[in-house]
Amino acid sequence: MLRPLRxxxxxxxxxxxxRE
Structure with a gap:
C-alpha cells in the first residue's frame, strides 16, 4: 500500500x- 502511495x-x- 505504501509503494503505490509513494x-x-x-x-x-x-x-x-x-506547474511552477
Whole structure:
C-alpha cells in the first residue's frame, strides 16, 4: 500500500513543480 502511495506522491510533487 505504501509503494503505490509513494509513486503517486512523487508524481504529484513533480506535477506541482512543473506547474511552477
Amino acid at each position: 509513486i503517486i506522491l512523487r508524481a504529484a510533487l513533480r506535477s506541482l513543480n512543473e
